[in-house]
Amino acid sequence: MSVTESKAKTPAKTSKKAVKPAEAAALKAALEAAQIEMVPLSALVKSPLNVRIIPYPVESVREMADSILAVGLIQNLVVHSLPDGLSGVAAGGRRLAALQLLLSEQRIDAGYLVVVKRVSDDLAVVASMVENNQRAAMHPAEQISGFRTLSEQGKTPAQIGDQLGYSSRHVQRMLKLANLAPELLALLAENKLDVEQCQALSLENDPVRQVEIYERVKAQHSYAPAHMLKRAITDTEIGVNHSRFVFIGREMYESAGGVVREDLFSAQEGDGTADGVLVGRLVQEKLESAALAIELQEGWSWSLAREGAVRNYGDDREHYLLLPEPEAQYTTDEQQRLDELYATQEATETFEDEAAIQVLIDEIENAASIRAWTPEQKAVCGVVVSLYDGELCVQRGVQKKPQNEVKDGQKENDSSGSLHVVSSKPDVTEGISAPLLKKMSSERTLAVQAALIQQPEKAVALMVWRLCSCVFDYCNTTRHPFVMRLEVHHSGLTSEAPTGKSGQAWLSLMQEKARLEALLPEGWKKDFTSFFTLDGQTLMSLMVFCTACSVDGVQTRTMGHTTQSDLDGVETALGFHLRDWWQPTAENFLGLLSKNQIVAALKEAGLSGAASDTGNMKKGDAASHAEQWLSGTRWVPAWMRSPDAQPDIAEGEATDSDDNTAHAA
Numbered sequence: 001m002s003v004t005e006s007k008a009k010t011p012a013k014t015s016k017k018a019v020k021p022a023e024a025a026a027l028k029a030a031l032e033a034a035q036i037e038m039v040p041l042s043a044l045v046k047s048p049l050n051v052r053i054i055p056y057p058v059e060s061v062r063e064m065a066d067s068i069l070a071v072g073l074i075q076n077l078v079v080h081s082l083p084d085g086l087s088g089v090a091a092g093g094r095r096l097a098a099l100q101l102l103l104s105e106q107r108i109d110a111g112y113l114v115v116v117k118r119v120s121d122d123l124a125v126v127a128s129m130v131e132n133n134q135r136a137a138m139h140p141a142e143q144i145s146g147f148r149t150l151s152e153q154g155k156t157p158a159q160i161g162d163q164l165g166y167s168s169r170h171v172q173r174m175l176k177l178a179n180l181a182p183e184l185l186a187l188l189a190e191n192k193l194d195v196e197q198c199q200a201l202s203l204e205n206d207p208v209r210q211v212e213i214y215e216r217v218k219a220q221h222s223y224a225p226a227h228m229l230k231r232a233i234t235d236t237e238i239g240v241n242h243s244r245f246v247f248i249g250r251e252m253y254e255s256a257g258g259v260v261r262e263d264l265f266s267a268q269e270g271d272g273t274a275d276g277v278l279v280g281r282l283v284q285e286k287l288e289s290a291a292l293a294i295e296l297q298e299g300w301s302w303s304l305a306r307e308g309a310v311r312n313y314g315d316d317r318e319h320y321l322l323l324p325e326p327e328a329q330y331t332t333d334e335q336q337r338l339d340e341l342y343a344t345q346e347a348t349e350t351f352e353d354e355a356a357i358q359v360l361i362d363e364i365e366n367a368a369s370i371r372a373w374t375p376e377q378k379a380v381c382g383v384v385v386s387l388y389d390g391e392l393c394v395q396r397g398v399q400k401k402p403q404n405e406v407k408d409g410q411k412e413n414d415s416s417g418s419l420h421v422v423s424s425k426p427d428v429t430e431g432i433s434a435p436l437l438k439k440m441s442s443e444r445t446l447a448v449q450a451a452l453i454q455q456p457e458k459a460v461a462l463m464v465w466r467l468c469s470c471v472f473d474y475c476n477t478t479r480h481p482f483v484m485r486l487e488v489h490h491s492g493l494t495s496e497a498p499t500g501k502s503g504q505a506w507l508s509l510m511q512e513k514a515r516l517e518a519l520l521p522e523g524w525k526k527d528f529t530s531f532f533t534l535d536g537q538t539l540m541s542l543m544v545f546c547t548a549c550s551v552d553g554v555q556t557r558t559m560g561h562t563t564q565s566d567l568d569g570v571e572t573a574l575g576f577h578l579r580d581w582w583q584p585t586a587e588n589f590l591g592l593l594s595k596n597q598i599v600a601a602l603k604e605a606g607l608s609g610a611a612s613d614t615g616n617m618k619k620g621d622a623a624s625h626a627e628q629w630l631s632g633t634r635w636v637p638a639w640m641r642s643p644d645a646q647p648d649i650a651e652g653e654a655t656d657s658d659d660n661t662a663h664a665a
Contacts, residue, residue: 018196029129034117036076039087047080047088054139054189056094064098069107073099076115080124087116090124102393108229125149140174140198141189147171148178181207184214184271200229203261203273237261237273241429243390245274248282256282277435283387284433285594290392291385292596300368303380307434309386309393323381323397328368338364373397407588432639436592437562441505442496443557443588444640447581448567450505451574452548453512454541458574463547474480488549505581507550516545568642578636579593586623588632595619598626605635 017069077092089096102108119127129146150160157171165464177198184201187193201210213232218224238245240260247255250260253274262272262470287305295303310316330338338361345357373381377397414489452459494501519538521530531539553567570576584590590598595614599622602611610629614622 031078031117031119032534034119037118037338038078038113039116041103041108041112041114043086044079044081044096044099044114044116045078045495046088046093046096047090047128048081049088049121049125050128051089052093052128052142054142056097060301061094061097064094065101068095068098069102073115078124078127079116079118080121081118087118088124089116091127091130098121105566117452122153125153139189140177140195142177142427143174144185148172151175151178152532176202179205179207181210183211186278192539194226197224197229198224199588201225201235202469204233205231205261213396223276233261238276238279240272240274242279244279244283244387247387247390248279248286252282252286253279271422277439280433280435281592281594281654285393286386287387288594288596290394291383294383294385294394294396298373298396299375299378300381301379301384302400304382304384304398306384306386309388310384310395310398320384321399321401323377325369325397326374326377327371328365330364330368334364334368334478363425370396375550378588417494432597434556437555439496439498439592440640441553441567442493443498443505443563443582444567444578445551445553445566446493446497446503446505446509448553448570448574448576449548450508450581451576452551452570453509453544455574456544459544459547460540462570462573463543474515489552489554490549493554498592499582503582508581512545516542565642568644571642572644576642577634578640579634584619584627584630584635586627590626591620593623595622598622601635601637602626604638605633606628607633 035628043648070326073095075092077089079087079089079481082088099108099112099114103112125146132160147160151157156168157175158168159167161168161171161474177185177188177195178228180198184193184198188195188198197214201214204210206215215230217228217232233332240250254260256278258275260272260274288621291305294300306434310320310322313320316370341357341364343567345354345361370598373396381397381399382400386393386395388562451464493561494506496508497503499506501510516538519534519541521533524530534542551567551570553565555565582588590601593601595617598619599611599614602608602614610625614625617625
C-alpha cells in the first residue's frame with residue numbers, strides 16, 4: 001500500500017481506561033457551576049486548546065447546520081477567554097462549524113447569540129478531550145496535540161493519564177511523537193503517515209533529519225515502511241542489550257559523551273540503541289587496559305587487545321603459536337581447600353549452592369594455572385585479551401612466530417623447538433577497530449580518486465585495461481579497485497570519511513564535477529546520441545572523472561580477517577602520497593585512537609621524544625599534542641599506505657631532536 005493510501009493507526013494497545021469517578025465528578029461540577037452566557041457568533045473562534053485537528057466531515061456539518069436552523073442550538077458550547085477579547089470554543093467545534101456555515105450562507109447574521117459556558121484554560125483542554133473521546137476514538141494526531149498542551153501546562157504523564165483515562169506509558173509515547181517535525185505531524189493528521197512510521201521516525205531527535213530520512217526512504221522504496229525508517233536511523237548503532245554495550249556498561253558510555261537513543265515504543269522496557277563507533281572504541285580501550293594490567297601484574301613480555309581470540313588456523317597460525325597450558329601447581333593449602341570444596345559440593349542438595357561452590361573452585365584453579373607459567377615462558381610470550389560473548393577472553397602463553405624467510409612451501413618444527421616458517425607479512429591493521437578501518441579507508445579512497453583525475457592519461461589507461469580484462473580475459477584475477485558497472489559510492493564514502501564533505505579530496509572532486517556537468521549537452525539523460533556532439537577533449541575529461549569515481553577501496557573485517565586494500569597498486573602507479581590530500585588531526589583521526597595507539601603513531605613517525613611526553617596526558621591532550629608534532633612530517637599509518645611506499649619521517653626526526661624544547665614550551 002502506498003503512503004498516501006495508508007491509514008493512520010492507533011497503537012496496538014492505547015491503554016485506554018475509564019475516567020476516574022472523582023475526576024468526572026470534578027469536571028461535571030465545574031461545568032454545572034459555570035454561568036450561562038449569550039455570546040454573539042462574531043466573538044466565537046475555535047480554541048487553540050481544542051484538541052480536534054482533523055476536519056469535520058462535510059456531511060456532518062451540513063446536517064448539524066440544518067438541525068440548528070430547524071430547532072435552534074439545543075446544547076451549549078464550552079468556551080474560555082482569549083487575550084484578544086474573543087471566546088475560544090473548546091468543546092462544540094462541530095456546532096461552531098455549522099453556525100459559521102449558516103453565516104456564510106447568510107441564513108443567520110454575525111450577531112446571532114450562542115449559548116455558552118465559560119471555564120478555565122485547564123478545564124478547556126480536559127473538556128475538549130473528553131468530548132472528542134465520547135464522540136469517537138481520538139485520532140492519534142489529536143491525542144498528540146492534546147497531551148502536549150496539558151504537558152506544557154505543567155502536568156506529568158501520570159497526571160495526564162489519570163485525568164483522561166490513559167496509562168502514563170501511552171501518554172509518554174504520544175508525547176515522544178510530539179517532537180516530530182511539523183511536516184510529519186501534518187502528514188499523520190492527513191492519514192498519509194501511520195503511527196508505526198511516526199514511532200520509527202521519533203528515534204531521531206533532529207526534526208530536519210527526520211524529514212530527510214522519511215523523504216529518502218520514500219524515494220528509494222516508493223513508500224516508507226516503518227522498519228526501513230528505523231534501519232535508516234539506527235544502521236550505525238547497536239542495541240543496549242548487545243554484548244559489546246553490556247561489556248562497557250552504560251555509565252562508561254555516557255561518561256564518554258555517548259547518548260542512548262531510547263525506544264519508548266519497544267515492547268521491552270529500557271530498550272534503545274547506542275553509537276556503534278563509540279562503543280567499539282570504548283570496548284577496545286577497556287580490552288587494552290585489561291591486557292596491560294595482566295601484562296604488568298603477571299610479568300609477560302607483551303600484551304595485545306583485539307576483537308577476536310587467537311586461533312590455531314588462518315592468518316593467526318602464520319603469526320602466533322599458542323603454547324599448551326601448563327599443569328596447575330597447587331600449594332598444600334590450596335589442595336586441602338579444593339578437597340573440602342569438592343566434598344561439600346558432592347553433599348549439596350541445591351543447584352544454587354553447587355554453583356556458588358564451583359565459583360570458589362574456579363578461582364583457586366585459575367590462580368594455580370596462572371602461577372604455573374614459568375619466568376622463561378613469560379620472557380618470550382605475551383597475553384592476548386579479546387571479547388567473547390560479552391566476557392573477557394584471556395589467552396596466556398602466546399608466542400609471536402619469527403618471520404624468517406625459507407624456501408617456498410617449507411615449514412618445519414624441529415626437535416629443539418625452534419620454528420622455521422614461510423615468511424608472511426603481519427597484519428598491519430592489528431589493534432585497529434573495524435569502524436576506524438572503514439572510516440580511514442573511505443578517506444583514502446576519496447584521496448585516490450582526487451589524485452587520479454590529475455593524471456588523465458593514466459586514468460584512461462586504467463579504464464581501458466579494466467574493460468579489456470572483461471572482454472579478453474573474463475577470468476582475470478588481478479586485484480584492482482575499478483568497479484566498471486559503474487557504481488559511485490560518494491554518499492557512503494563521505495558519511496564514513498572523518499573529513500566528510502569538507503575534505504580537500506572531496507572538494508577537488510566536486511569542483512571538477514561542476515565544471516564537467518556544465519559541458520553536458522541538453523537532454524543528454526534521455527538521448528545517448530547527444531554525446532556525439534562532444535569534442536575529444538571533453539570526452540576524455542569525462543572518461544577520466546568517471547574512472548576516478550569508480551574507485552572503491554573501502555576495507556572491512558570479516559571473521560576477524562581484514563580485507564586487503566585494492567588501492568595499493570594504483571597508489572604506486574600514480575606516485576600517490578596520502579598526505580598530499582589529508583592531514584592527521586585530533587578531530588579527524590588521532591582522537592579516534594586509543595592513547596596507546598597515539599603513542600605508537602608518534603614512535604612510528606620517528607618522534608620518540610614526543611611519544612614519551614604523552615605519559616601523563618589525558619587522551620584528548622595527547623591527540624592534540626600528536627597533531628602538533630605530526631604536522632611537520634609526511635607520516636601516514638602503515639595500514640593506510642601501499643606496502644611499497646616508504647614512510648617519510650626524516651623531517652619528523654629532525655623536528656623531534658632539534659625542537660623538542662620549543663614544542664614542550
